[in-house]
Amino acid sequence: MASRKSGKPASAKPAQPTAPKYLDAKRGVANWTQATEWLRVRGIEDIECITPDFAGVARGKMMPSSKFTSNTSLSLPSAVFRHTISGEYPEETGDFRYDPLDGDLKLVPDLSTLSVVPWETDPTAQVICDMVTTKGEPVSYTPRNVLKKVVELYTARGWKPVVAPEIEFYLVAQHEDPDYPLKPPRGRSGRTITGGQSYSIAGVNEFDELVDDIYDFSDKQGLEIDTLIHEEGPAQLEINLRHGDPVELADQVFMFKRTIREAALKHGMYATFMAKPMQQYAGSAMHIHQSVVDAKSGKNVFSKADGEPSEAFFHFIGGMQHYVPRALVMMAPYVNSYRRLTPDMACPVNNAWGYDNRTTAFRVPHSEPVARRVENRLPSSDANSYLALAASLACGYLGMVNGLVPSDPAYKTVNEGSVDLPRGLLEALSLLEGEPAFAEMFGQEFINTYVGVKRGEFETFMQVISPWEREFLLLNV
Structure with a gap:
């Protein structure tokens, strides 16, 4: 009914302000x-x-x-x-x-x-x-600033790097004595999880409640999970993140590690990002998918207008092949990291590249031209996400600006025989500090500080006598 004074409906109410x-x-x-x-x-x-x-x-x-x-x-x-x-x-x-x-x-x-x-x-x-x-x-020399410096170099060229990390980790039973090997936890079936569960839905379902908490914690923080799978090792899971800005994705990996550890503790187990937590099983990687787009047009610079791969694409791969072995210590930062980088353990030990070839260090997945990218399969999950992304992107950048030409792609298994990478922490550190191009990419102060800390960690490691030494040297030498 209309109001006699205003002519407006008597039931009309003032609009409520909406929250920002x-x-x-x-x-x-x-x-x-x-x-x-x-x-x-x-x-x-x-x-x-x-x-x-x-x-x-x-x-x-x-x-x-x-x-x-x-x-x-x-x-x-x-x-x-x-x-x-x-x-x-x-x-x-x-x-x-x-x-x-x-x-x-x-x-x-x-x-x-x-x-x-x-x-x-x-x-x-x-x-x-x-x-x-x-x-x-x-x-x-702080990790987030090192990555920002590399991204700024891309920006100055009119490029925008895009990344998508994949993080593997193990769930292990809680125990307090580091002298004893780690063991897989019991799943909801009450049985200890075994290996051979790659892509198994039943393997993931063994930890349904934990996975639910990971999703819930992530959603409340605004962290976006693309997919979650069970990997080859017992209670080894992998989380894939959606592609985006390198600093934002490094932030997400940083937060995801905290999130996954907290969710695991809630369920009475540990989540570990050690590269090689159990000697008989495959290690854990942090694969990095990388592409570069034109900052103005948004088009993938790895593809030409006709959809074929561009020169920039091949130069990026050339840079990865040439420089990644020299920057490996930023992607494999501990003594334990190099235990993962061994032949016949589902991990590349080369600097080869190929189309959809998982035995190569640098894999080019099948995709549409707009999504053409290079997957770096060398980084381990123990790496600092900011430094691993900075190193990987820096190597590709140097290849693009210097016009480096890659080798021919590998069309067969290349993960057997010799290892074409540094075999240990000290060798990798020497390669990092011996590469002049890295001073501009990362800053000399970072290199000096990082190398000093890592050499200190090696000296600490050398103070520990391993079970192998007690078993084979005690009575035989």
């Missing part, structure tokens, strides 16, 4: 004003301000959300990026040096990474931070 879209975002806001509101509507009490160290371990500080949004200055000592995986500080050698004052580096939150921490009982959020000096300049 950013308040519904699961991941990322544009500015501090949005961040304050985003935290408020979720009742967030604490914030984890984190950054990846060389190992990809989350370092940082936790604080109340009210302090986070009050323009508080956050700092970490520079020594955080100079200690080994075992928490020790190597001696200064060669060009590896400490800041004599151990001065502060500042954490600068990247608000585009803001998300909840779904496994915490109290309302908690997390944000990935970049590292800058007290003068506000990027710290050149």
Whole structure:
């Protein structure tokens, strides 16, 4: 019925204002004003301000959300990026040096990474931070900045790299004594999982509740899983991520590792990203699919207008073949990593390439021209995602700008016989620091610091007497 005074329907009500879209975002806001509101509507009490160290371990500080949004200055000592995986500080050698004052580096939150921490009982959020000096300049040797530097080199050429990582990992039974070999956990059937489960749906179903938590935790953080499969090893799974910007994908791998570990702990087991956790089974890789598009047109520069592969495509592969062995230590960063890189263990030990040939280091999957890409199958899952992506993209970039020509593609198995890669950590480190082109790509300070830390880790490893030495040397030499 119409109102006699206004002529408008008596039931009409004023329109309710709609909430800004950013308040519904699961991941990322544009500015501090949005961040304050985003935290408020979720009742967030604490914030984890984190950054990846060389190992990809989350370092940082936790604080109340009210302090986070009050323009508080956050700092970490520079020594955080100079200690080994075992928490020790190597001696200064060669060009590896400490800041004599151990001065502060500042954490600068990247608000585009803001998300909840779904496994915490109290309302908690997390944000990935970049590292800058007290003068506000990027710290050149920190992993996220190293990757950004490589991406900027592409940008300067009018290119935009696109990546899609695939991360393998094992689930293992919990135990406290590192002297004993790892064992697979029991699945929902109550039986210990065995090998030979590649692509088995039943193998994945053994861990249904865990997988559900991984999906749930990931969704709440705005992390996008493409597919999840069971790999060849017992309780070995693989998560594939959707393709996108390298820094964003490195962030996602960084967060996925935390997520998967937390989900596994909730179910009474460990998730490990060791390259070779069990000696009789295949290791775990972090395969990286890579393409390059024109920044203006968005077209894949690996394909010509007629759909055939371009010169840039072949030069990218030429760069991978020439430079990846020299940068391998950024993709295989530990002594254990080289246990994975052995013949006849479902892992390439060469620098060959081929079309849909999984025995090569650099595989070109079958695809439409718009999706033409190169898969780097050498990185192991223990690698820091920022450094592995930086190294792989840098090698392809050098091939493109220098016009490197690849070998002929391999049309047969090339994973037998000799190993065409560094066989150990020290050899790989020497190749990294001996390549002049890497100083421009990664920065000399990064190379000096990374090599110093890794040599320190090797010296720590050499202090440990292995079961092999006790078994074969004790009474025979």
